[in-house]
Amino acid sequence: MSLRKKEIFLQTRAAEEVQDITAEVNAAIRDLGLRDGVVLLFCPHTTAALTVNESADPDVREDFRRAFSQMVPKISFAHAEGNSPAHIRAAILGPSLVLPVEDGRLALGTWQGLYFCEFDGPRRRQIWVYVVVEGNAAQS
Amino acid sequence: MSLRKKEIFLQTRAAEEVQDITAEVNAAIRDLGLRDGVVLLFCPHTTAALTVNESADPDVREDFRRAFSQMVPKISFAHAEGNSPAHIRAAILGPSLVLPVEDGRLALGTWQGLYFCEFDGPRRRQIWVYVVVEGNAAQS
Amino acid sequence: MSLRKKEIFLQTRAAEEVQDITAEVNAAIRDLGLRDGVVLLFCPHTTAALTVNESADPDVREDFRRAFSQMVPKISFAHAEGNSPAHIRAAILGPSLVLPVEDGRLALGTWQGLYFCEFDGPRRRQIWVYVVVEGNAAQS
Numbered sequence: 001m002s003l004r005k006k007e008i009f010l011q012t013r014a015a016e017e018v019q020d021i022t023a024e025v026n027a028a029i030r031d032l033g034l035r036d037g038v039v040l041l042f043c044p045h046t047t048a049a050l051t052v053n054e055s056a057d058p059d060v061r062e063d064f065r066r067a068f069s070q071m072v073p074k075i076s077f078a079h080a081e082g083n084s085p086a087h088i089r090a091a092i093l094g095p096s097l098v099l100p101v102e103d104g105r106l107a108l109g110t111w112q113g114l115y116f117c118e119f120d121g122p123r124r125r126q127i128w129v130y131v132v133v134e135g136n137a138a139q140s
Numbered sequence: 141m142s143l144r145k146k147e148i149f150l151q152t153r154a155a156e157e158v159q160d161i162t163a164e165v166n167a168a169i170r171d172l173g174l175r176d177g178v179v180l181l182f183c184p185h186t187t188a189a190l191t192v193n194e195s196a197d198p199d200v201r202e203d204f205r206r207a208f209s210q211m212v213p214k215i216s217f218a219h220a221e222g223n224s225p226a227h228i229r230a231a232i233l234g235p236s237l238v239l240p241v242e243d244g245r246l247a248l249g250t251w252q253g254l255y256f257c258e259f260d261g262p263r264r265r266q267i268w269v270y271v272v273v274e275g276n277a278a279q280s
Numbered sequence: 281m282s283l284r285k286k287e288i289f290l291q292t293r294a295a296e297e298v299q300d301i302t303a304e305v306n307a308a309i310r311d312l313g314l315r316d317g318v319v320l321l322f323c324p325h326t327t328a329a330l331t332v333n334e335s336a337d338p339d340v341r342e343d344f345r346r347a348f349s350q351m352v353p354k355i356s357f358a359h360a361e362g363n364s365p366a367h368i369r370a371a372i373l374g375p376s377l378v379l380p381v382e383d384g385r386l387a388l389g390t391w392q393g394l395y396f397c398e399f400d401g402p403r404r405r406q407i408w409v410y411v412v413v414e415g416n417a418a419q420s
Contacts, residue, residue: 003316003415005380036143038180038272040318040378044389046334052235053227054186059218060227067228070213073350078339087333087340088347091373093231095332095392098180098238098378100145100270107268109184112235128387130380132318132413133272135143176283178320178412192375193367194326199358200367207368210353233371238320238378240285240410247408249324252375273412275283 004032004131012048012121016069018061021127022113026105028129035104037134041097041127047086047120049093050127055113068092068117086119093117098132144172144271152188152261156209158201161267162253166245168269175244177274181237183267187226187260189233190267195253208232208259226259233257238272284312284411292328292401296349298341301407302393306385308409315384317414321377323407327366327400329373330407335393348372348397366399373397378412 006028010019029039043050054060068089077084099114100107106114116127146168150159169179183190194200208229217224239254240247246254256267286308290299309319323330334340348369357364379394380387386394396407 003318003413038143038270040380042380042387044392046332046340046389046391051231052186053231054219057219057221059220060186060224063217063219063224064228064231066215067213067217067224070215073347075346075350077343077347079334079337079343080339081337084340084343084347088344091331091333091344094234094374094377096378097234098236098272100180100182100268107182109186111186112184128380130318132378133143133270178283178410191371192326193371194359197359197361199360200326200364203357203359203364204368204371206355207353207357207364210355234374237374238376238412240320240322240408247322249326251326252324273283273410 006032006129008127008129010116010125012118012123012125015121016065017118017121018064019116020055020113021116022106025114025129029101029105032131034101034131034134037101038132039099039101040130040132043095043127045125047083047090048125049090049095049117050097051093051115051117052112053115054111056111083120089119146172146269148267150256150265152258152263152265155261156205157258157261158205159256160195160253161256162246165254165269169241169245172271174241174271174274177241178272179239179241180270180272181267183235185265187223187230188265189230189235189257190237191233191255191257192252193255194251196251223260229259286312286409288407290396290405292398292403292405295401296345297398297401298345299396300335300393301396302386305394305409309381309385312411314381314411314414317381318412319379319381320410320412321407323375325405327363327370328405329370329375329397330377331373331395331397332392333395334391336391363400369399
């Protein structure tokens with residue numbers, strides 16, 4: 001059994017931005033040849049993160065961006081780069097997500113999409129997609 | 141190798157509620173026939189989430205409910221349904237959890253239980269349980 | 281296929297502390313004989329958690345500790361032990377992490393390290409490391 005991996009590259013366009021990357025990850029799943037299984041999505045950055053939430057209304061992404069912008073306590077930070085709040089926002093959402101795949105695409109709920117959350121952009125970013133399990137979906 | 145999945149259905153009873161669903165997930169693990177391995181729990185909703193925390197004292201669940209109710213900054217939200225804070229609370233906890241299974245049940249710490257966190261109920265909800273790995277536990 | 285597990289023991293030294301445990305987990309990965317694959321890291325405690333973030337500048341860890349110390353709303357908590365904020369901080373970061381392994385070590389971004397976050401110490405703590413997948417990394 002070999003560990004299959006695919007890298008996705010993104011360009012963010014603002015200091016803080018929430019991008020829907022469901023289509024990009026579904027394209028990677030296609031490239032990996034995975035029909036049914038489980039994938040690990042890993043964000044190798046310390047000021048960006050992944051999450052799943054409502055994708056139908058773009059207002060939700062904008063509300064996310066603005067709420068996270070105020071989520072971290074306004075204390076005096078030591079880290080000299082000045083982006084400590086971005087590091088902490090990224091940790092709140094987390095660096096990795098494990099998601100089911102059915103019929104060759106992320107098996108999400110009706111309203112769900114996958115978000116890439118930029119907290120210290122604009123930057124060139126990447127996401128690593130790994131096949132964790134491959135199988136034939138058998139629902140009970 | 142086939143991908144095994146079991147759906148769990150829940151009814152929440154309040155706008156905000158924290159339910160201990162350890163027993164329901166252990167029943168699903170039994171139905172899946174898994175003795176030792178790893179499961180993926182996925183919440184296909186955008187205003188509810190899963191977490192693991194203390195289950196011995198029900199006060200902790202109530203403290204969770206009340207703290208999360210105030211966790212999100214009180215900004216003016218754009219999303220017309222008015223439940224943007226519920227979306228953000230769900231994302232803070234996250235849509236999926238990967239957990240170990242030993243001896244046919246979730247392998248949790250002494251005080252831990254699995255919580256389903258409702259942030260926009262009451263609703264009928266579901267959790268998807270996938271077998272990620274099956275094996276014989278060999279501890280070192 | 282057997283499920284391989286390794287336990288790591290830690291001693292925390294303060295009520296709130298952020299420790300870099302990348303080296304300890306890499307040692308566990310070596311002991312498990314894993315070269316390329318995916319591991320599940322599970323924290324069996326209800327007032328401590330795991331995350332990945334910048335490890336190059338120790339100031340980031342200190343900023344984390346201080347920001348999380350103020351992250352939870354100051355409400356009146358019911359749980360008699362008085363450590364409800366610690367439970368909630370742990371849930372915000374989450375009890376488990378799934379991470380890729382390449383060339384016998386955690387495959388992290390350039391600036392990333394693995395943090396153990398103590399919110400109710402000092403205590404003797406443990407982390408459970410499970411091999412989820414083993415394979416030969418083939419990047420595309």
